[in-house]
Amino acid sequence: MKISRNHELIDINRMPIQTNIADQCCFKHDNLPFEYFCIDHDVLSCKECLAESHRSCQKVMSVDIACKGAKQSQSFIDATELVDHVLETTHTIGKDEQDFIENIVKEANSVKTAVRIVKEEAIRHIEALEKSLLHDLDLKKDKIIQKSKTTIKETEDIKKSTKDKQDIFDLVNKHGSEKQAFIAVHAYKQDLTDLEKRVTGITEKSTRFTINLNPQKLQESIHSIGSIELSEVPSAVKFVQKKKCQSQMPIVQAQSMPQFVYKQDLDTKNVEIYGMTINDNNEVILVDT
Numbered sequence: 001m002k003i004s005r006n007h008e009l010i011d012i013n014r015m016p017i018q019t020n021i022a023d024q025c026c027f028k029h030d031n032l033p034f035e036y037f038c039i040d041h042d043v044l045s046c047k048e049c050l051a052e053s054h055r056s057c058q059k060v061m062s063v064d065i066a067c068k069g070a071k072q073s074q075s076f077i078d079a080t081e082l083v084d085h086v087l088e089t090t091h092t093i094g095k096d097e098q099d100f101i102e103n104i105v106k107e108a109n110s111v112k113t114a115v116r117i118v119k120e121e122a123i124r125h126i127e128a129l130e131k132s133l134l135h136d137l138d139l140k141k142d143k144i145i146q147k148s149k150t151t152i153k154e155t156e157d158i159k160k161s162t163k164d165k166q167d168i169f170d171l172v173n174k175h176g177s178e179k180q181a182f183i184a185v186h187a188y189k190q191d192l193t194d195l196e197k198r199v200t201g202i203t204e205k206s207t208r209f210t211i212n213l214n215p216q217k218l219q220e221s222i223h224s225i226g227s228i229e230l231s232e233v234p235s236a237v238k239f240v241q242k243k244k245c246q247s248q249m250p251i252v253q254a255q256s257m258p259q260f261v262y263k264q265d266l267d268t269k270n271v272e273i274y275g276m277t278i279n280d281n282n283e284v285i286l287v288d289t
């Protein structure tokens with residue numbers, strides 16, 4: 001086999017799948033090749049199309065003639081540039097989405113931490129409420145007990161005074177005269193009335209407490225400890241259609257300058273710096289050779 005010097009050999013695996021591009025046929029008329037180009041409509045046309053749609057067109061040429069110099073034509077350059085532009089943008093979108101996923105995972109994790117902190121705060125708050133509730137319980141319990149202790153003391157006092165009277169009446173009853181009994185009854189009449197009043201006073205005022213918890217229904221009063229909010233802004237990646245940006249400046253992805261951290265002084269007095277760049281780790285590199 002003779003290989004012409006002007007032909008380039010390429011790896012068969014790198015050939016586009018649809019190699020026989022000449023087989024591109026009319027979309028409307030299957031299997032009919034594009035043989036014509038209508039300049040009026042700026043479209044390819046097969047035999048059938050020509051008859052159907054371009055009969056009155058002024059500028060119809062054979063594809064073989066129209067194709068002359070196609071590789072240098074503006075439309076071919078435009079088409080290849082558009083392909084590059086779309087591929088570049090899809091690459092940027094892919095990377096941007098991947099970065100976005102990583103970022104959203106990070107954000108979700110910090111929200112989880114924040115939720116845990118809110119929960120811990122709520123628990124600390126409930127613990128403080130518990131402490132105050134138990135303090136109130138102790139105060140109320142002590143007050144009730146104190147009241148009962150006062151009653152016991154007062155009752156003891158009445159009992160002691162009554163006992164004294166009982167001793168006197170016993171003595172008079174066993175060993176005293178009728179006169180002594182008469183005098184005792186009348187002499188202690190007021191004392192006995194007072195003792196009776198004091199005892200009545202105690203029994204009349206006496207009440208009984210019970211202590212219970214009136215629980216706050218937490219499920220009803222605490223509905224939530226927060227809510228998850230999303231905020232949405234347009235993505236930074238923009239695809240500007242080639243036609244719209246043709247006469248404009250080339251698109252450069254906006255890049256924010258990295259933040260630099262001072263690490264050390266560099267003595268550049270006797271060194272000539274030829275170049276300066278920033279690597280992917282955001283480190284400044286000075287080139288001296």
Ligand SMILES: [Zn+2]
Nearest residue numbers: 026029046049
């Ligand atoms: Zn056709």
Ligand SMILES: [Zn+2]
Nearest residue numbers: 038041054057
């Ligand atoms: Zn036409």
